[in-house]
Amino acid sequence: MITASTATIGFIGLGVMGKSMVKNLMEAGYKLNVYTRTKSKAEELLELGAAWHDTQASLAKASDVIITMVGYPEDVEKVYFGDEGILNHANKGAYVIDMTTSKPSLAIEIYEEAKKAGLTALDAPVSGGDIGAKNGTLAIMTGGDKEAYDEIAPIFRVLGERITLLGPAGAGQHTKMANQIAIATNMIGVSESIIYAKKAGLDAEEVLATISTGAAASFSLSNLGKRMLERDYEPGFYVKHFIKDMEIALESAHNMGMPAPGLELALKLYKELADMGEADSGTQALIKLLAYEAEMTL
Template sequence: MLSAKTTTIGFIGTGVMGKSMAKNLINAGYTLRIFTRTKSKADDLLNIGAKWDKDIPTLAKQCDVIITMVGYPSDVEKVYLGDHGLIKHSKEGSYIIDMTTSKPSLAEEIFSVAGKHGLYVLDAPVSGGDIGAENGTLAIMTGGEKKVYDHVFPIFQVLGENISYQGPAGAGQHTKMSNQIAIASNMIGVCESILYAKKAGLDPKKVLATISTGAAASFSLSKLGARMLENDFAPGFYVKHFIKDMKIALESSQEFGLDTPGLRLAIELYEELADMGEQDSGTQALIKNLAYRSEMTL
């Protein structure tokens, strides 16, 4: 088992969610080293004890466990498989956990290549947004070897609550695709529900409070719906990253021969939203597009 007193963790990707995850690890007593391309962006973490490394090879050589939380599959590929990446520069026997939402096929490739270098790899994407990252209540979906999952489980307990082992390499990413498919159509429904309540002359806050306790209950409804009503479109999870996730899910679905019309519609609506200049907004900004389509003001 990994003790906070003796384990040094490297963290790559301190964005909206990654920064809170890294902070929770520091608060739990782990020695944390981080790599960011711009050092000033890591100031909040450096001020509470994190150490900054100038590049990935420097970080990799000093860590027992390395967690990545980057943006796109192309970033994952570079961080892991590039000439200056983790696989070439990590110590033999290191544990490497990719918590980015990425392609299942890429997770399988990384697992295979890393094993030849004596490294232990898990794909462990998360769900719960900025709130879950801050509170340490993320859902963590894990693929890889069960014995590796069991070994790093104490670290997962710092970051999340609903922590699951789903199967071999790539299974964590496939589980996250199921999650994103469910959210995709749900977000459309949340937006339409709020706009309907407004059109009907109801108090949407009262409506939201009522239906959030019934069969319509969901995180998107109770948490993101509330942000919609406050015109709070700050990113707990970026529109651009959700589009990326949904496209991975669509690609995987097509490989299975699975038709996902709800997912296709969600991609269309979110791409329209991005074209409106909202790519860096939170996913709850979808209501802006649907309001625009209905010639409504928020």
């Protein structure tokens, strides 16, 4: 079993969530190698003792476990394949874990190519946003071999609370798609609920506090609804990344012959929101679009 005393972790991608995840791993005693395209994003971590690598290839050679948390499937492909790719430079026996929300088909491809290279791959996307990353309470949805999952479990327990092996390679990504589908229409409901309360002349904060304790309760209602009321649109999860996730989910659903009208509506609305200049806002900014359409000032 991999522990802080037996493994050095390489972490690629230090965005909103990645940076907090690295901090938690360092606080748990793990040695961290880090790489991201913009070195300035790593300065705080370097001051805490993380080791910087100028290339992902260098990081891969120096690490026993390599975790990736990047933006889009095309970023995942660049990180894993090609001349500088992880799969061409990691030491035999190393573990590679993609925690990016990406395509299930790509997760399967990475798993198969890693096996050929003498590596072990897991797909392990997460849910919980910036709050979950900071608090180490992420839900971690894993696909891959049970033996590998059991080896990596101590690392996952630092990063999250609900940690589950859902099936073979790609199962983690499929589970994340189910998660994003559930969130997509929920965000519409949360936004419309708050707008309705305000239109009805109610105290929206009191309404939110009340309905959060009943059947309407959800993470989005309690956490992102609160941010909507505070007009806090800073990204715990970017609109542009949510659009990416929904596009992957819709493509996967269609490939399985499944209609997804709720997902299609949410994707349409979020694309309209991005066109308003909100692509780099948090997903809770959806209320701006719906309030505008309801001719209401927030």
